[in-house]
Amino acid sequence: MSYSAPVNARVNAPINASIKILIVDDHPLVRDGLRTRLEGIPNFSVVAEAGTAEEALEHAANQQIDLVLMDINLKGMSGIELTGRFNERYPEIAVLVLSMHDKGEYVMKAIQAGARGYVLKDSPAADIITAIDTVMNGGIYYSAGLAKHLSRPLSPAMLLTPREKEVLARIAGGKSNKLIARELDLSVRTVETHRWNIKRKLGIEGQAELIRFALEQSIGI
Secondary structure, eight states: OEEEOSOOSOSSSOTTSOEEEEEEOSOHHHHHHHHHHHHTSTTEEEEEEESSHHHHHHHHHHSOOSEEEEOSOOSSSOHHHHHHHHHHHOTTSEEEEEESOOOHHHHHHHHHHTOSEEEETTSOHHHHHHHHHHHHTTEEEEOTTOGGGOSSOOOGGGGSOHHHHHHHHHHHTTOOHHHHHHHHTOOHHHHHHHHHHHHHHHTOOSHHHHHHHHHHTTOOO
16 A cells, blocks of 8 residues: 655655665675665665664765665664654655564554655555655555554654654744754755655645644644
């Protein structure tokens, strides 16, 4: 089952550009299998692999990455917590969770941490490819059947991460990107990316609509 926001342009790369992928999984055989699955797909390029959160963050700091395929069961920091770190530090990088867990609580936590999709590891290769294409074109993707396991429907506000809610609250307060960046100790570019992601998730274009949404959902500081 795929849920897509009303955005047509690819999030991080020009049309026809190679999607640079980081695979994060603590099992080398799983990483090898994923690499083999993806290497033959046009416009997909697996540029790095990581078995730990530390390795993943190091790759993100030193390489251009468009999308992370993220396992949940990592040693030390979980994949969900790592997804949150990516969302805070590198909001321009899409995170797609690839997990064996099909319980709704995992899906909810992953999406709320900033994941743009959740795919089961036993899904056909075609589903993984579709998921990557969907999130890189601004959509949100869940494996078929996962929605019925969610404890409650995902409202638009639930799609926002804590950092995105902080940014949205300040936007609603009329603050500029520069001032928001200063208050949250972020770069202006990072704030701009958070703003874009908020609009993408909510399907909202204008400033007035963002402010109205924040007031209606009682998102404030």
